[in-house]
Amino acid sequence: MLHKTEGIVLGSSKYSDRYSIVRIFTRNFGTVSYLLPLSNSKKAKIKTSLFFPLSVLNLEVEHIPLRDVHKLKDAERQFPLYDICNNMIKVSLAFFLSEFLMRVLKESDNNELTFDYIKNSVEALEAAKKGVANFHIAFIIGLTRFTGIYPNWENLYNYGYFDLINGEFISSAPSHKHYLNRMQCSYLVHLQRMNYGNMHLFKLSRENRNMILDYLIEYYRLHLYEFPKLKSLEILREMV
Template identity: 40%
Template sequence: MTEKNTGIVLYTKAYSDKMSIAHVYTEKYGHISYAVPLQQGKKSRILRTLFTPFSILGIEADHRPNRDILRVLDAHIAIPLPQLHYDPIKNAVSLFLSEFLSRILREPETNPSFFAFLMQSVQLLNHTEEGKANFHICFLIQLSDFMGFYPNTESFEKGSFFDLMNGIFTFHIPDHPYFLPPAEAERFYTLMRMNYTNMHRFRLTRNERMEILERMIEYFQLHQPGFGEIKSLEILKSLFD
């Protein structure tokens, strides 16, 4: 059955000499895998250029229940994002976040509120100038809420540790190595106030930003089994150097 859907591209990888597989978070079905043809025809070449990370597409596909990979019949840009792929910082951030999401959004479960958040975030990244270097940190803070392990900030008191494994602030040193000492825990607590409206007010050095990001990745790794390593993190590091 031919069906139309709106989706946000997470990543694309080669599958065979005839097709690549595009992983897309869609409005109707959540995470969907689409087969994108690799033939040399004009239509195939156009399709390949569309499926880049964080592109927002209208997709027409051969939708059949119980099939893991759906065949793309046609696709078009649903919302143009000209800055996202030409601004080096925004492009690096989009590559990083799309890879990050690909480690989390594995099951084909629909979530309208998350899809709306992701749509808003991608468009905001395209338009944002002031504070764009903090965008990925702000995004991950909000993502932890959707994933169900947003830190319990109500437990914070000055001088407390932050237990990364249990997501709480505590005066007792945890009996495992995954925690932040008081100074770092207080900085982490302050970051929890960051949102898209005020992220430009957080003045972070390059080293501070990378330390925070590494800690946040560690936090997600502890709460998402099989999360693995983020390869595009090196792109961010080199860009901000």
């Protein structure tokens, strides 16, 4: 059965000499694998160049029950990604965030809300002129609202430890090792206010930015099933 939906490209892998498999987060169906014909011909109905990470597409797709891989019938770009495809910092962010999302967006009960957040974030990244190096921090913190793991910020200013497993501030160190100490928590006091409009105001060194990213990834890994090592992480560390 044919359907029209919107999609955000998460990644692709080679399937055969004629096809690749693209993972797309769709507004209506969540994360779906689609078969993409490989052709550089000008006559090709679907251009492979459309499927750059984080590209937002209008799609016509065929979904058949019980199939793991579905078919793309048509695809067109909603808006161009000039800066994301050419600015090397934004390129590294696009590859990292698309891989990150591929690990996070397995199933979601609120696909449309999550979709809108990611789509708006892609538009914000394309337009951003300042504070781009902090974009992924703001994005990952904001995404917790849509994945069911949003931290409990109550007692943010009263307690000195943050329990990564339970996602809350506590008065003393827990018995397990997954927590932030008083000094590490000081970053959270500021980061919980970060967004795309003010991210340029947060003056973080590369060392601090990478440390914060490690905490955030650990937080997701503790709360989400099967969260493997991210291949694009090391490249990102060198760029921002």
